[in-house]
Amino acid sequence: MFFFGQTNTLATTYYQINKKPMPIAIRTAIFGTLTVLMNLYTIAVLKLGYMGWFWSTFAVGMLTNASYWIPLNFKHGIRPIFNFKWRLIKKNLSISMPTIPHYYSSYLLNSSDKLVLEFLNVGTDNIGKYNVAYTFGNYFNNIGNAAGLAIGPLLNECYKRKDDQTARNLIFLQQLVFFAMTFGVSIWLKELFQIFIRNDSLNTMYYLGVIIVMSYNYRPMYFGANAKLMYEERTGILWRVTFVAGALNVGLNLLLIPFFGFETAAYTTFAALMYMGYAGFFTKAFRSSNTVKYYPLLWLLASVLLTVVAYYVVHQTMVVKILISLVVALFVLWSTLKLRKKLYEAKPGR
Numbered sequence: 001m002f003f004f005g006q007t008n009t010l011a012t013t014y015y016q017i018n019k020k021p022m023p024i025a026i027r028t029a030i031f032g033t034l035t036v037l038m039n040l041y042t043i044a045v046l047k048l049g050y051m052g053w054f055w056s057t058f059a060v061g062m063l064t065n066a067s068y069w070i071p072l073n074f075k076h077g078i079r080p081i082f083n084f085k086w087r088l089i090k091k092n093l094s095i096s097m098p099t100i101p102h103y104y105s106s107y108l109l110n111s112s113d114k115l116v117l118e119f120l121n122v123g124t125d126n127i128g129k130y131n132v133a134y135t136f137g138n139y140f141n142n143i144g145n146a147a148g149l150a151i152g153p154l155l156n157e158c159y160k161r162k163d164d165q166t167a168r169n170l171i172f173l174q175q176l177v178f179f180a181m182t183f184g185v186s187i188w189l190k191e192l193f194q195i196f197i198r199n200d201s202l203n204t205m206y207y208l209g210v211i212i213v214m215s216y217n218y219r220p221m222y223f224g225a226n227a228k229l230m231y232e233e234r235t236g237i238l239w240r241v242t243f244v245a246g247a248l249n250v251g252l253n254l255l256l257i258p259f260f261g262f263e264t265a266a267y268t269t270f271a272a273l274m275y276m277g278y279a280g281f282f283t284k285a286f287r288s289s290n291t292v293k294y295y296p297l298l299w300l301l302a303s304v305l306l307t308v309v310a311y312y313v314v315h316q317t318m319v320v321k322i323l324i325s326l327v328v329a330l331f332v333l334w335s336t337l338k339l340r341k342k343l344y345e346a347k348p349g350r
Contacts, residue, residue: 108246
């Protein structure tokens with residue numbers, strides 16, 4: 001991380017912004033496979049125990065970053081500048097430093113729940129139940145991150161052209177897709193838990209899984225406000241939304257879990273993520289630069305109502321779920337086709 005960390009960051013960001021996913025995808029496939037093989041060799045063959053995982057991570061990390069170093073420095077000409085200009089450094093620090101609490105908020109939202117549960121001396125069995133309920137939430141968190149990487153460059157192009165209308169349409173369509181995906185999975189969590197979790201005590205936690213999965217449909221609307229603020233380098237505003245959401249999650253957990261039990265962590269996560277997804281639209285910085293309406297309160301209301309409906313439908317019969325799933329699948333297909341068309345239209349020169 002010390003020697004090569006920025007090489008990885010700069011290269012992956014370069015390929016992302018230029019919409020060239022293959023260099024990243026190829027490395028991910030190769031070095032992901034190599035990680036598994038090295039873990040097997042160091043742990044199972046060399047009997048190094050947990051140190052085998054550390055050595056494998058070190059070796060693959062070095063190779064991954066080294067593979068980016070040559071194209072970054074020689075092919076694309078992105079090299080270090082040793083003629084330091086303190087005026088430029090101070091300006092860049094004023095933009096970059098506020099992003100530290102902004103990015104740290106993801107830990108406060110996604111990982112702190114377990115630490116708070118341990119701090120409050122919640123039983124190991126209940127912590128295990130919560131971890132199981134969070135399983136599918138982690139999947140949708142990863143999907144949300146991937147969606148951000150995909151749509152980010154297109155939003156930047158729209159902002160560069162001062163085309164807020166197209167940017168908003170992209171956000172709206174992606175939000176509809178996320179609504180359909182999270183809702184479609186949530187109503188089947190009871191059956192999915194029974195298939196993948198062969199434990200009668202743990203697979204009953206599907207009702208908490210519904211709350212957690214539905215909380216991650218905040219992501220597209222989060223892009224709608226924060227991507228604009230990031231593009232305009234108004235990073236001093238970002239942490240007030242994201243870090244406050246993380247702190248809100250921790251604070252509510254500390255306050256409410258002792259009285260209402262470990263299940264409360266799922267509901268506080270939902271509240272914190274909804275705040276993070278929609279609070280940016282109400283900041284003065286966003287309202288002063290935005291030229292179109294996003295209707296954040298209506299989208300927030302839709303998210304809450306869909307969560308309530310999913311929480312009810314998950315207990316219904318298979319026939320009801322199948323009928324609803326068919327409608328959702330058709331909607332996802334329609335939304336995907338519309339999104340592809342909008343993405344094509346958003347490309348430069350269209």
